[in-house]
Amino acid sequence: MSVPSGAAGVVARPRRAVATVVFVVFLDLVGFGIVVPILPYYVRSFGVGDVFIGLLAATYSLTQFLAAPALGRYSDRWGRRPVILFSLAGSAVAWTVFGLADQAGTAGGVVGGVATLFLARALAGAMGGNIAAAQAYVADVTPPERRTRALGLVGAAFSLGFIFGPAIGGALASETAVRMASTLPIPATRFSLPAFGAAGMSLVALGVACVALDEPDRHRAPAERTTLVSQFVDALRDPRLRGLVLAFFLISVAFAGVQVMFIPFVADASAYRFDATGAALLLTYVGVLGAVNQGVLVGRLSDRIGSGRLAVVGAALLLVSLAALPFAPELGSVVPAPGGPAWLTRELVALLGVLGLLSLGNGLLNPSLAALVSVSAGPAEQGTAFGVTQGAGSLGRTVGPPAAAALYALVYWSPFVAGAVVVLPVIVVLLRRIAREETVTE
The missing domain is CATH 1.20.1250.20 (MFS general substrate transporter like domains)
Known part of the structure; x- marks a missing residue:
């Protein structure tokens, strides 16, 4: 059944659908927030100037700027759920690579390490454009008179993610956490553990979305080629x-x-x-x-x-x-x-x-x-x-x-x-x- 123009998308349980999207956004933003406390120190560990801290932060926003419209458009054509799942998987890859920059620096020197940071940060920013698909999903399954309230919950998930994320990142970067993780078959440093924690949060969000997120039945956009x-x-x-x-x-x-x-x-x-x-x-x-x-x-x-x-x-x-x-x-x-x-x-x-x-x-x-x-x-x-x-x-x-x-x-x-x-x-x-x-x- 297609949804007539102007109607909200149809899912079996719209309230559960909104709650699932909000929870997924929360988990994704916790992952983003986990790396915030370590980012400046990670950059400085390669012996480069602080200007690279600003450039690395701008890289995330720039690739998000380039990717968000495309992900939003693809979600109109192919569906919200596939785009959200794809971007969460991409985020897990990005944060994993971010945590391996130390090893890349050992193998390729300062240039290799810093380049790995920028590559991972760019991919994470591009995948961060999934918020457009998440907002569109909420708009699909919510009547117009309740959309501000529902979209406010997405904003609250942002805020909560930035509350818990940095705290978790600080804990994972502690000497105690590094010492406890040193027995695991992973490179355990005060920089890699928070990055791997962020990847883990993206994987958890991906699992939740796979199990609990249904695609709304709605009016689809025609397959137009746009830039x-x-x-x-x-x-x-x-x-x-x-x-x-x-x-x-x-x-x-x-x-x-x-x-x-x-x-x-x-x-x-x-x-x-x-x-x-x-x-x-x-x-x-x-x-x-x-x-x-x-x-x-x-x-x-x-x-x-x-x-x-x-x-x-x-x-x-x-x-x-x-x-x-x-x-x-x-x-x-x-x-x-x-x-x-x-x-x-x-x-x-x-x-x-x-x-x-x-x-x-x-x-x-x-x-x-x-x-x-x-x-x-x-x-x-x-x-x-x-x-x-x-x-x-x-x-x-x-x-x-x-x-x-x-x-x-x-x-x-x-x-x-x-x-x-x-x-x-x-x-x-x-x-x-x-x-x-x-x-x-x-």
Whole structure:
């Protein structure tokens, strides 16, 4: 049975299907997060400059940008399930190769080791484009009025993955874990074990998807030959998607740049002087709030005010919090004395408040934008639309970090304020969309 245009895809148990996709995304993102703590040290172990750390991070986003539209398009043609399974298997291969870079360095020198890192990171980024297929799957099996809530759960899986992943990675990189694994028939180092752990998470996700993920019966797209450029050109020509593609790009530029420079800021600011452990705790705090915001608040608020207005609220909160972040120490002077332990200073309370606002804004904005993409695209083009917008986000994450680093070297507060300025056009785009929709309905 084919699904008529405009209808949601048919699966036997749609709620279980959504839960399965969310769980698979969570496992995949845990794997991604596992390697985050070791990546800079892994690069430095080959004796190369820190510039390679930024280049390696950009490689992931660049290949994700190139692959996401293709994976989304293929999921429209061949099905969501095959694309998700293929990409999870590819991720397992990528992280395994990543863990073998030490051995490649022993055999081929610095060039061989670093080249292996880049090859593995590029493959992992390309396979990371499967999020477009996962979002399209959720859109397939969820009625339009519940899509923001369901896509918010996918966003919550992202946040939870980044909470648990780095913690697991740190544990696997410990001397105790390396010593315990030294008896196994694998190269056990503080770099290889986290990478193999990430590969293991991808394999677990692959097993879950194989067993529990059904392909929705839906309207399929015709088998047209398109290119990455043509997909973006088509999306930018479509008045329903043009502004959303721009929004995903700009939000990613702003947020990725701030993510990169946040840890240097809290390490350099005299009011904080946080080490890596303290910075990690702050990131965990933001991740926990993000999971709550996207998993609980988004669905309830979207039912009341709609995805468009919720996106505007999220963007406005993000703008304010980005602009306020570098001035959190000064804002602490107007915060009442919190009392309690000595480490809980006014400046820290102000920072926690700003970070909470930032997490709320980002948590409201991202799933709302995804829901707007879903309702803007036809039922046969869900994967393509999500692939293009995810690709725009990946491109933004490629551009944002180096730009923010350059600004930070000039003036410490400039990347945060610049991020806030970049969000402003997003609010304009969303307000114009709301006004246009209200005009049509009158």
